[in-house]
Amino acid sequence: MKWWSMGVLGLALLYVVSGFLPPSTHREWHELGSLPVLHLGRVKPIDSVARSTLLGFKGNQSLKGSDTHTPTEWLFKVMSVGTDDMNLFMVRQSEVLNALNQNPESKPALSFKTLLPHLTMIDESAQHAQSKPAAMRSLADREWLRLRQNVVVYTQLKNTLKPEGVPSFSLYTQRYIRLLPPFRTLVASHMAGQSTLSPEMAELLLYFKQFQHIAEASAFRVAPPDTPNGVWKTLGDAYLILLKEEQTHPLAPVVSTVMASIEAHDQPNLAQSIASWNAIVTDLVPSGTWHAKLEYTVNRADVMIKITVLYGVVVAMCLMGWLMNRPTWWQLAQRLGWLTWVIHSLAIGVRMWLVGRPPVTNLYTSAVFVGWVAIVLGLYIERRSRLGLGTMVSGMIGVITLIIAHHLSLQGDTMEMMQAVLDSNFWLSTHVITICMGYGAVFLAGALANIGVIRLVTGSFSGEQRASLSRMIYGVLAAGLVLSFIGTVLGGIWADQSWGRFWGWDPKENGAFIICVWVAAILHARWGGMIKDRGLWVMSIFGNIVTAFSWFGVNMLGVGLHSYGFMDQAFFWLMVFNASQLVMMWLAFWPKAFSK
Amino acid sequence: MMVQRWLQAIVRFFSSLQLTVVLLISLGAVVFFMTMYQVETGIYVANQRYFGEWLIWWESPIGRLPVFVGGGVLSGLLVINLIVAHFTRFKWTRKKIGLWLTHIGLLILLIGSGITAVQSIESQMMIQEGQTVSYSEHLRTMELGVETDHSPTLNRLVSFPNSLLVQGATLTQSSLPFSIQLYRVYPNSRIELNASVGESLPKATHGLGKPMTVFPMPVILRDDYRNQMAIMADVYHHGRLMGRWLLSNGLDAPQSVTVNGVSYRLFLRAKREYHPYQVRLDRFTQEYYPDTTIPKHFASAVTVTDASGQSHPATIYMNHPLRFGGNTHYQASFGQDGTSTVLQVVSNPGWWVPYVSTLIMTMGLFIHFGISLVQARKGR
Numbered sequence: 001m002k003w004w005s006m007g008v009l010g011l012a013l014l015y016v017v018s019g020f021l022p023p024s025t026h027r028e029w030h031e032l033g034s035l036p037v038l039h040l041g042r043v044k045p046i047d048s049v050a051r052s053t054l055l056g057f058k059g060n061q062s063l064k065g066s067d068t069h070t071p072t073e074w075l076f077k078v079m080s081v082g083t084d085d086m087n088l089f090m091v092r093q094s095e096v097l098n099a100l101n102q103n104p105e106s107k108p109a110l111s112f113k114t115l116l117p118h119l120t121m122i123d124e125s126a127q128h129a130q131s132k133p134a135a136m137r138s139l140a141d142r143e144w145l146r147l148r149q150n151v152v153v154y155t156q157l158k159n160t161l162k163p164e165g166v167p168s169f170s171l172y173t174q175r176y177i178r179l180l181p182p183f184r185t186l187v188a189s190h191m192a193g194q195s196t197l198s199p200e201m202a203e204l205l206l207y208f209k210q211f212q213h214i215a216e217a218s219a220f221r222v223a224p225p226d227t228p229n230g231v232w233k234t235l236g237d238a239y240l241i242l243l244k245e246e247q248t249h250p251l252a253p254v255v256s257t258v259m260a261s262i263e264a265h266d267q268p269n270l271a272q273s274i275a276s277w278n279a280i281v282t283d284l285v286p287s288g289t290w291h292a293k294l295e296y297t298v299n300r301a302d303v304m305i306k307i308t309v310l311y312g313v314v315v316a317m318c319l320m321g322w323l324m325n326r327p328t329w330w331q332l333a334q335r336l337g338w339l340t341w342v343i344h345s346l347a348i349g350v351r352m353w354l355v356g357r358p359p360v361t362n363l364y365t366s367a368v369f370v371g372w373v374a375i376v377l378g379l380y381i382e383r384r385s386r387l388g389l390g391t392m393v394s395g396m397i398g399v400i401t402l403i404i405a406h407h408l409s410l411q412g413d414t415m416e417m418m419q420a421v422l423d424s425n426f427w428l429s430t431h432v433i434t435i436c437m438g439y440g441a442v443f444l445a446g447a448l449a450n451i452g453v454i455r456l457v458t459g460s461f462s463g464e465q466r467a468s469l470s471r472m473i474y475g476v477l478a479a480g481l482v483l484s485f486i487g488t489v490l491g492g493i494w495a496d497q498s499w500g501r502f503w504g505w506d507p508k509e510n511g512a513f514i515i516c517v518w519v520a521a522i523l524h525a526r527w528g529g530m531i532k533d534r535g536l537w538v539m540s541i542f543g544n545i546v547t548a549f550s551w552f553g554v555n556m557l558g559v560g561l562h563s564y565g566f567m568d569q570a571f572f573w574l575m576v577f578n579a580s581q582l583v584m585m586w587l588a589f590w591p592k593a594f595s596k
Numbered sequence: 597m598m599v600q601r602w603l604q605a606i607v608r609f610f611s612s613l614q615l616t617v618v619l620l621i622s623l624g625a626v627v628f629f630m631t632m633y634q635v636e637t638g639i640y641v642a643n644q645r646y647f648g649e650w651l652i653w654w655e656s657p658i659g660r661l662p663v664f665v666g667g668g669v670l671s672g673l674l675v676i677n678l679i680v681a682h683f684t685r686f687k688w689t690r691k692k693i694g695l696w697l698t699h700i701g702l703l704i705l706l707i708g709s710g711i712t713a714v715q716s717i718e719s720q721m722m723i724q725e726g727q728t729v730s731y732s733e734h735l736r737t738m739e740l741g742v743e744t745d746h747s748p749t750l751n752r753l754v755s756f757p758n759s760l761l762v763q764g765a766t767l768t769q770s771s772l773p774f775s776i777q778l779y780r781v782y783p784n785s786r787i788e789l790n791a792s793v794g795e796s797l798p799k800a801t802h803g804l805g806k807p808m809t810v811f812p813m814p815v816i817l818r819d820d821y822r823n824q825m826a827i828m829a830d831v832y833h834h835g836r837l838m839g840r841w842l843l844s845n846g847l848d849a850p851q852s853v854t855v856n857g858v859s860y861r862l863f864l865r866a867k868r869e870y871h872p873y874q875v876r877l878d879r880f881t882q883e884y885y886p887d888t889t890i891p892k893h894f895a896s897a898v899t900v901t902d903a904s905g906q907s908h909p910a911t912i913y914m915n916h917p918l919r920f921g922g923n924t925h926y927q928a929s930f931g932q933d934g935t936s937t938v939l940q941v942v943s944n945p946g947w948w949v950p951y952v953s954t955l956i957m958t959m960g961l962f963i964h965f966g967i968s969l970v971q972a973r974k975g976r
Contacts, residue, residue: 038886038887039887040885040887040888041884041885041886041887041888041890041892042885220887221886221887231886232886416890417885417888417890417892418890419890419891420891420892420893420894420913420914423892423893423914423915424915427915471972475969475972478965478968479965481961482958482961482962482965485954485957485958485961486958489950489954489957489958492950492954493950493951496947496950497915497917498914498915498916498917498926499917499924499926499940499942500917500919500923500924500925500926500940500942500944500947501716501718501924501942501944502944502947502950503709503950504639505630505634505639505642505643506639507631507634510627510628510630510631511631513624513627514624514627514628517620517621517623517624517627518620518621518624520620521617521620521621521624524613524616524617524620525613525617527613528612528613528614528616528617530613530614530617546624549628554631557631557632557634557635
């Protein structure tokens, strides 16, 4: 390997690794963001709670206009000093904006203060929307539901680590803790009828009420189990244990000190109390803490985005190689492709370890995995054919699938818990993986055919190269048929094992069926001599449309009639993709192309 | 020899690879459009329409027009294509053994699934905690039943299946002393007590239905929806009209008709499958992930009592069905109160067909493409 080739790979590696370097500023927020809490059924770092909340409110993770530097700082600002003036709630439907007396043109996001006079209407509109069957809800209905959900979450957040509107929470809780020891004697004497309700007891009752309130309103549970069979508790419950036991949960006073330090802008105290928080959770739930820290590191490193960029560089290098007709560029691109793929694999591996599941558990992970399969097949083909095509296609597929994955990740937590019906690691790791590998192979064949058509049209293809490309496509399609078929069969066996029937014509099954039938049709047409190179390519490109339907299309069924927020956009892009593939098919019939 | 030439042409047509490709693509297209159609009608109806009939019909403004050949017919043609090709075109060489196995497997799968489509029965068993049930109900098929206590057989006399329940039809049976004429059949309906409108609608003259008005409703085609069927039934005894009764699966109680001093119970209900065993729901549990609506686990603890009176306790939960008496019982749904369960009961005697056939096909594909791969490597 030449020195400059090493240099490029070194730079790429450095680019990815740089995301893992410890933060140089706002350390306390980074440290706080890495601590574990139980949110929506899953132990995750506070940073992940902050990110998914931001996503839910604004549709992105941007902190612009919030005067904060990390998602965690933003979250704690919401929970402590309050952010009623901050424009947090993105509302996109003009019908909803009109109802809220907002000009649909002007404001990108609304503040809680703006929404406050309309809360009843928001709730009523959302209730109305909820009464309709899910498929019949309009875009505005969905927006009302989303807005109500966000308002509820916002209110919950303000009542998670302290009751809303109570200043100096630390002092408040200290007084509570001080009052409690004599509490039992007070109760005892009260019960014995020896005293009337003392002022101290009245005050304590007020505290109980407040803690009861935040125990119920809490957005997440902050206190890890402190006994072997214990459960995660909200802060309110962590204080209320005092009713039964001698001590509060050890974390309760620490969390309150953190909140008080934030309100008082007391940096040294904040850093110190975060350190004790860390020590307590590490002691109580060592593995949960370790998982949360790893997840936090992955969140912050933005590895997926960096991998996407690197795949883009691979594509650019291949293009350079063609334009300048210098195969050295291809070699470099190929090496960078392999390096990026290895990092891609590591990212998948870390994720599997974090969630304790096989690589594909939802649409997001399927995009990451389908890309991964197609890329390694493409790179392998390149090793055998050395046309620069395999690398180019791998890079392209990498960029496209990871962009799709990125947009899917904006729908919320990508590590959400599995529905009971899908909760089977055995079938997830056999059926789902094989099916996704089938998707990957059929996409690779289609992508190769796309490149073939482009090179034909631009006239840079010799007869031998053409034949070689067709052989590649044929081989990949054969692999695609075997994988899709076995994947479908495994799905049938899963269905038979759990439901007593092998096949039920459910949309996802139909999608898999259509892929198998289509690829079988291509191969039979090829064997029968009905199609030559051009026919093979055109049919393979259509295979992309078929696979995209099976992969995403069936999830969007009904979208044309009654729209879904995200899937609406996704539907648009699916149609753009399909149109682009139809154009490529048409280009393949460009008369000049094949006369050469 | 005209005939011979014609025959040859037919054989050539049915053995051609072109036909295979056309059939495969058509089958893919039919399944695609069926999937789209499922959005409106649910899986069952779409499947009937695209696979259950010879032709796929379009309800156009000017009438019913055939659009395409049904999926079942396409599959049948594929079977013929495959068989004819094997006898005429195929070379039985060792190199082709993979292809040969793949196609034999496919043949078994296609024929086998055709047979199981007819044989398999899916029904549902709804049980409350503490209740014991010995039957399951069909979701879409109804039956009109006549019962009497004086019958020696299982408390049950006659059941008229769904297919006979057509408006204007007369139901008779040699063991019944009366006949039932179906004056009105509403596939879906709304039944109102003491309705202020609907004066002109036919009303029952006898039984529970007397104060009720039946409003016809459009049929709702959804997998999870049960239409409320209603029938205005005229009962005749020796050609004499005895009265008009309202029968509906929306009415919980049967209607009684007395003929020759014997009381008969008439009812319209979801068709039942009686099983030679009983299932008691001991306990239904459901569990969610903390602070979410994502179900983590739901399970039915049941006790099955077989014909000999022996008890078999079992727990049915996701991915863990109970197989008993030739049926598979799986956790399909549950009641809103959280104390009742809905088990799907599937009887599928041909369950082994897909296993065997796909195993053969998988072997075939591996052998065939394995040989190609080895040859391609050698060729380089």
